[in-house]
Amino acid sequence: MTMEIIENKPGKKILLLGNEAITRGALEAGVDVATTYPGTPSSEIADTFSLIARHFTKQKKDPSFYFEYSTNEKVALEVAGAAAISGLRALTCMKHVGLNVASDTFMTYMYIGTRGGHVIVSADDPSCHSSQNEQDNRYYAIFGGAPMLEPSTPQEAKEMTRIGFEISEELKSPLLLRTTTRINHARGPIDLNKFKKPRKKGKFERNPNWVTTPAIARAQHPILLEKLKKAEEISEKSPFNKIINIGKPKEWGIVTSGVSYNYVKEAAEDLKLDVKILKLGMTHPLPRRMCENFIKSCKKIVVVEELEPILENQFKTIAFDLGANVKFYGKSTGHFPRLYEFNPDIVTDTLSKIFNVKNPLVSPKKSKIIMPSRPPALCPGCPHRATYYACKKAQPKGVIYPTDIGCYTLGRAKPLEMADILLCMGSNAGTACGLAVATDEKIISFMGDSTFFHSGIPPIINAVHHRHDVVITVLDNRTTAMTGHQPHPGTEFDGMGRPAKKLLVEDVIKGCGVEHIEVVDPNDIKATTEAYKRALNFKGASAVISKSPCILLENRDKRHRGEKIPVYEIDQEKCKRCKTCIGRFGCPAIYYEEDESIHIDVNQCNGCGNCATICPFNAIHKKEEK
Amino acid sequence: MKNKVNIVITGVGGQGVITAANILGKAAVKAGVNVFVSEVHGMAQRGGSVNCTVRLGNVSGPLVPSGSADVILSTEPVEALRYIGFSNNKTKIITDINPVIPFTVSTGESEYPDVESVFKELSTYGRLYKIDAINIATDAGAVITKNIVMLGALAASGILPFKKEVLLDTILENVPSKFKNVNKKAFEGGFEAIK
Numbered sequence: 001m002t003m004e005i006i007e008n009k010p011g012k013k014i015l016l017l018g019n020e021a022i023t024r025g026a027l028e029a030g031v032d033v034a035t036t037y038p039g040t041p042s043s044e045i046a047d048t049f050s051l052i053a054r055h056f057t058k059q060k061k062d063p064s065f066y067f068e069y070s071t072n073e074k075v076a077l078e079v080a081g082a083a084a085i086s087g088l089r090a091l092t093c094m095k096h097v098g099l100n101v102a103s104d105t106f107m108t109y110m111y112i113g114t115r116g117g118h119v120i121v122s123a124d125d126p127s128c129h130s131s132q133n134e135q136d137n138r139y140y141a142i143f144g145g146a147p148m149l150e151p152s153t154p155q156e157a158k159e160m161t162r163i164g165f166e167i168s169e170e171l172k173s174p175l176l177l178r179t180t181t182r183i184n185h186a187r188g189p190i191d192l193n194k195f196k197k198p199r200k201k202g203k204f205e206r207n208p209n210w211v212t213t214p215a216i217a218r219a220q221h222p223i224l225l226e227k228l229k230k231a232e233e234i235s236e237k238s239p240f241n242k243i244i245n246i247g248k249p250k251e252w253g254i255v256t257s258g259v260s261y262n263y264v265k266e267a268a269e270d271l272k273l274d275v276k277i278l279k280l281g282m283t284h285p286l287p288r289r290m291c292e293n294f295i296k297s298c299k300k301i302v303v304v305e306e307l308e309p310i311l312e313n314q315f316k317t318i319a320f321d322l323g324a325n326v327k328f329y330g331k332s333t334g335h336f337p338r339l340y341e342f343n344p345d346i347v348t349d350t351l352s353k354i355f356n357v358k359n360p361l362v363s364p365k366k367s368k369i370i371m372p373s374r375p376p377a378l379c380p381g382c383p384h385r386a387t388y389y390a391c392k393k394a395q396p397k398g399v400i401y402p403t404d405i406g407c408y409t410l411g412r413a414k415p416l417e418m419a420d421i422l423l424c425m426g427s428n429a430g431t432a433c434g435l436a437v438a439t440d441e442k443i444i445s446f447m448g449d450s451t452f453f454h455s456g457i458p459p460i461i462n463a464v465h466h467r468h469d470v471v472i473t474v475l476d477n478r479t480t481a482m483t484g485h486q487p488h489p490g491t492e493f494d495g496m497g498r499p500a501k502k503l504l505v506e507d508v509i510k511g512c513g514v515e516h517i518e519v520v521d522p523n524d525i526k527a528t529t530e531a532y533k534r535a536l537n538f539k540g541a542s543a544v545i546s547k548s549p550c551i552l553l554e555n556r557d558k559r560h561r562g563e564k565i566p567v568y569e570i571d572q573e574k575c576k577r578c579k580t581c582i583g584r585f586g587c588p589a590i591y592y593e594e595d596e597s598i599h600i601d602v603n604q605c606n607g608c609g610n611c612a613t614i615c616p617f618n619a620i621h622k623k624e625e626k
Numbered sequence: 627m628k629n630k631v632n633i634v635i636t637g638v639g640g641q642g643v644i645t646a647a648n649i650l651g652k653a654a655v656k657a658g659v660n661v662f663v664s665e666v667h668g669m670a671q672r673g674g675s676v677n678c679t680v681r682l683g684n685v686s687g688p689l690v691p692s693g694s695a696d697v698i699l700s701t702e703p704v705e706a707l708r709y710i711g712f713s714n715n716k717t718k719i720i721t722d723i724n725p726v727i728p729f730t731v732s733t734g735e736s737e738y739p740d741v742e743s744v745f746k747e748l749s750t751y752g753r754l755y756k757i758d759a760i761n762i763a764t765d766a767g768a769v770i771t772k773n774i775v776m777l778g779a780l781a782a783s784g785i786l787p788f789k790k791e792v793l794l795d796t797i798l799e800n801v802p803s804k805f806k807n808v809n810k811k812a813f814e815g816g817f818e819a820i821k
Contacts, residue, residue, distance in 0.1 A: 015648075015655045032743040040667055056640070130664070153662075186688040187651045187663035264689030344691035362693035362710025369747050371704050372736035374728040376639065376674035410672070427683075588673055588729035601727075604673075 006052055010194040018154040018183045019044035021054075021190050022093070022121060025066075026163030029117070030196030032088035034067045035076035036452065038483040040130035041184035042123035046093055046495070047484060054497030067493040069486050072454040073098035077105045077120065084118035084174070084211065085383070086202025089165050091120035096137045097424060103140070108212055109174060110144040111220040113227070116202065117165030118144070118174040121290060123184050126306045126341035132424060134340070136307040141284040142174045144223045147231045148176040148284035152261040152485050154188040156281065160240065162193065169235055173227050175294065176284075179301050180306065182259045182341065229296030232285040240281025247274035252355070253298035255311055260304045263347035266450050270348060284395030286314055295324050302354055303330035306342050329354050353406060367449065378410045380589035381555075381606030383548035384475050386522035387446075388416045389472070389585050389614065391544075393525075395442060395530035404428040404447035404456070407473055409483045411446065415586040416423050418446070432470040432608050433463050440535055444471040449505055450480035450488040457512060463541035464513040471535045472514075472543045476506050477550040485553055509543045516542035523548055524611055551606045566607035566622050573621035581611045581620065631682040631785055632690040634712045635776075638699030638726045639674045642773030645676035646699075649777065653796040655768065657788035664688035673729070676698050682787055688731025691742055696785050698752070699761065699776055703744045710751050717752035720779050722759040722772065746791065753782055755820050762815035768805070771812035790817065 004014045016024060021139050026034065036046035049067040056063035061476055066083075073094045080090035092102075097124050099106065102358045106120070122140065125131040141148035148165055151157040159176055168175040189409050211214055235241060246268040256264045257280040268275055278294045280286070295301065295318060303312040307333040319326050329335050335350050336342075352359035358436040359561060378433035402420035403409055404427060412419035420429050432445040446458045452474050463470050480486040487493055487500070494500040507521050518531035528546065534540040555565050570581075570590075575598060582590045582598055589604035590611065600611070600624070612620040633650070637643040647663050652727065656662035662681045679690045693714045698721075700706030706721040721743070729820040730736045748754050759775040766775070774797055794813050801809050 008799070015651045015661065044667075181690050182664060185665045185667050187648065187661070188664070189661060263689075265686045312627070333695050343689050344687060344694075348691065361691050362714065365713060365751060367707045367710050367747060369707060369739045369743060369757075370737070372728050372738050373730050374638065374673070374675040374705075374708075375730065376672035378727050379672055407672075412732075414735060445639055454699035521649060582732050586729065586733065591727050591729075591732055 003052070003055055005011040005048065007192070008195050010192055012192045013189045014192065015187055016154055016190045017044055018157045018179065018410055019156035020048050021154040022161045022177070023048040025158035025191065026091045026119065027196055028193045029162045029165040030089055030114070030198045031065050031091050031165070032198045032200060033080050033083040033090040034065060034092070035070050035080040035090070036093045037073045037076050037098055038071055038480055039098050039123070039287055039487045040483055041125055041181040042095045042098070042121060043091045044184070047486065050486070050495040053495065057497040060122055063496070069487060069488065070473045073102040074105050077102040077109065080118060081105065081109050081114070081174070083202055084114040084116040084344055086116070086204045088116040088199055088202040090116060090118045091121065092118070093123065095131065096122055096124040096135055097133065099133060099137055101425065106140065107144050111217055111224055112210055112212060113172045113175055114168065115172065117168035119161055119177050120167060120174055121177045121179065121588065124178060124180045126180055129181050134307060136310065138178055138283065138306065143176070145228055146174060146176045147171060147234070147282070148178055149281060150178050150258040150283050151281065153181055153277070154183065154186055155190055156240070158190055158200060159385045160281065165419050170234065171227050171231055173231070180259055180341065183385065196437060221446060228285050232288060233328060235282040235285055235287040237287055238282045238287070241287050242279055243294070244277045244279055246277065247272060249274050249276040249490035253278060253301045253353070254304060255294070255301060255315060256278065257281065257311060258273040258306065260306055260342055260347065263344050264304050264351070265343055266344060267348040267351050271355065273351070273355055273357070278545050280311065283311065288318065290321055290551070291315060291318050293318050295322060295326055297324055300327045300329065302351065303328060303500060304333045304336065304347060309339065310336065320580055321537045326586055330557050351608050375413065376410060377413060377588045379551055379606065380587050380604050380606035381551035382407070383477055383522045383546070383551065384408050385416070385585065385587065386548070386608070386610050387473065387475055387546040388418045389529060389589070390522060390525045391444060391532050392416070392418065392530035392562055393529040395536055399442045399444050400439065402428040402431040402435065402443065402445040404451050406448040406451055408446050408448060415584055424458060425451055427460035427497050428455055429463060430468070432472060433459060433466065433468040436468040436470050442471070443469070444473060444532070446451055446475060447472045448481070449474060449476040449490050452505055453489045453503070457508065460509065460512045460514065460541070460543070465538045469539060470541055471532070472541065474509070474543065476505050479550050479553055481550045481552070485550065506605065507523055509545065514541055514543045516540070518542070518544045520544060521548055523608065527608065540542050551608060555606055566609065567602045567605045567624050568607065568609060568620055569610055569623035570598055571619045571621065572597060574617050576617050576619070578616060580614055580616060585611060585614055587611055628696070629684045631787060632695050632818065633680040633682070633699060633785070634642070634677060634690055634695045634709055635680065635699045636677040636705040636709045638705060639672055641678050641701040641818070643676045643678055643701060646773040646777055647680050649796055650680045650793070652800070653788065653793045656796055657792045659683065659787050660685065662688045675705060675708060679728050697780060697783055701772060701776055703741055704750055707744055710748070713751045715752060718755065718783050718785065719752045720750050720755040720757060720776065720783065721748065722776065724760045725758050726756070737743050737766045756815065757819045758815065759796055762819060763812050766807040766811035766815055771809055774812040775816035778813040779820040782817045783821035
């Protein structure tokens with residue numbers, strides 16, 4: 001494994017993922033403390049910190065920074081925030097909806113501010129590639145009063161992180177670095193700068209302003225507004241805000257930021273437009289004078305931004321105040337959608353219409369053949385599938401299944417169809433309580449172990465206290481699987497690779513007062529079904545903790561240990577084609593041949609053997625080991 | 627040499643699509659060519675449809691416009707067809723011939739088309755190159771090097787603005803030493819299959 005990312009070679013160019021570039025930028029700025037709760041598309045920022053920390057830990061060297069996968073985003077922001085208040089440089093990264101969890105901390109943190117630089121990365125996900133919504137977190141910068149930077153490329157992501165610490169320190173305010181999936185998960189060449197030495201130890205200087213009583217809060221709010229005025233001056237001078245001329249610009253201007261800038265630049269070149277582009281990198285607060293001058297220099301302005309009309313509305317306000325006679329084209333005129341991410345097609349097509357020039361792009365060809373859909377699925381051998389199957393056997397009908405954020409949302413797919421309602425992290429148990437109050441149906445909810453520690457505990461206490469008749473399942477696969485197998489409070493190691501105190505889900509649930517607790521191995525399907533039957537019979541809140549490690553991790557460990565992984569096959573003589581394995585259990589490694597016979601794909605089989613257990617005709621057996 | 631080269635790499639989660647795109651990007655940096663790679667994460671390991679784009683040269687964004695791919699490199703036939711919107715009649719379509727049947731076929735939600743009809747359809751959209759990458763990778767010594775076979779085929783397409791050796795060197799720098807030989811064989815096997 002090469003560790004190019006920690007090479008202290010200024011001037012060298014290396015290929016990095018946008019997320020890795022953010023980590024590199026933080027290291028170049030001498031970051032002392034980094035915290036997170038993992039979530040796509042932000043995860044690799046923290047995973048890179050963890051990788052570097054473990055690399056040094058293994059060599060018994062000091063990684064030069066402290067890193068942790070915190071219990072949730074709110075805790076992550078508080079841990080890093082306190083370090084920054086103590087004068088250290090800190091970074092906290094999360095996905096967009098993570099900032100909702102951290103928002104209580106965020107909003108008041110903005111009032112008291114910081115001493116050391118603190119960069120808060122919000123990785124937004126337009127088009128909901130891996131998210132439950134596509135909220136535009138630029139509103140949080142406005143809402144909380146945070147200075148904000150928006151990179152257009154991985155290189156800019158690195159630079160903005162590095163410079164972000166300086167801006168944060170100058171303003172004594174945390175700074176929001178707002179990215180989107182196409183920046184986080186884009187790779188590009190990165191110019192390396194040298195590392196700044198971290199400070200290591202902070203000093204907490206007592207100050208009454210750190211305690212936000214109402215009197216202090218009232219006094220701090222005007223200070224926050226003063227900081228924003230100062231931030232506007234920084235924005236005016238920021239090299240991240242600039243004008244790029246395409247052709248021979250006269251009356252037309254385009255205002256854009258983030259990933260949209262790339263599409264605009266390429267489209268303007270391809271369409272041979274004469275236009276000046278105001279590329280905004282520091283988008284809160286806007287550089288008002290720069291914006292005024294830009295508006296005054298144009299007669300027509302197109303605003304190109306994904307999701308909400310945040311720049312558009314601010315530019316219209318500035319134009320109104322100026323009394324400028326400018327026509328705006330954007331979302332309010334119906335030219336650009338307020339939905340989903342943009343791409344070269346959308347931007348090129350829309351600009352060609354606004355500028356009344358021919359669009360050189362051809363419309364995409366469509367296949368005449370109907371293609372099979374290929375959505376992601378629970379992996380072959382996933383223990384969650386066994387839990388779902390066993391649970392359904394306990395009571396096949398009359399059950400509502402609240403679910404949660406994690407791999408188990410994939411339990412919604414056929415043939416399991418055991419995910420009925422999902423809002424956000426931890427919502428399974430809360431909605432379970434409400435459904436128990438509102439309906440006469442049985443309620444069995446599902447959440448993962450990492451989700452349990454994140455925000456699953458308060459709704460369990462609620463269920464116990466109010467005697468809600470619910471069965472709450474914790475699918476304990478000993479990792480945060482969906483986001484890339486990060487550790488959590490139930491694992492033996494932390495993000496630094498150091499031994500950590502492992503908390504048992506059942507101990508915590510017992511401490512919450514749950515009186516009926518079943519701990520099962522889902523690979524014992526019969527025993528798991530029986531456990532669900534008992535839990536369903538219990539009046540009040542009961543818990544089923546289904547413990548079996550993620551099959552991907554288990555097989556990886558087996559390979560490391562040099563152990564073989566078994567593969568199963570179907571005896572065609574014994575198989576009666578009852579379809580239990582394929583039509584009810586639904587393992588994706590099992591498939592039909594054209595003659596309707598059923599087979600197991602050896603390349604996909606992960607060797608859990610549960611298909612052999614459930615086969616009513618004993619037709620499935622171990623074949624070989626791979 | 628074209629000033630922009632657009633490559634679309636597609637396949638099924640777990641087939642090494644992202645790794646192939648990453649290696650190609652690293653090779654470009656090594657060759658001093660500007661590059662922008664876009665990836666799909668999160669769902670990639672769970673059998674979903676995956677597509678990455680690699681743009682080389684004078685490009686400013688990560689995504690390839692419709693009808694603008696110079697090459698569609700696919701590790702699965704239907705996945706080549708799924709992203710056919712990126713093709714124009716000059717596009718080189720390089721695909722592995724081995725289908726991966728999605729589980730939606732087993733649940734009766736969809737059907738996998740006759741693979742010969744998929745090839746026939748693909749050949750109407752561009753210049754089609756079929757390659758038995760699983761076979762070549764298995765011969766090289768590990769079926770897991772199928773994505774490296776595909777990179778060998780890509781190098782043979784003549785579209786890359788740098789030498790084949792730069793790509794091969796980059797591959798070998800990014801695999802453990804005991805697998806170098808297997809990967810070299812896989813790469814050369816893919817190269818010969820298209821040449």
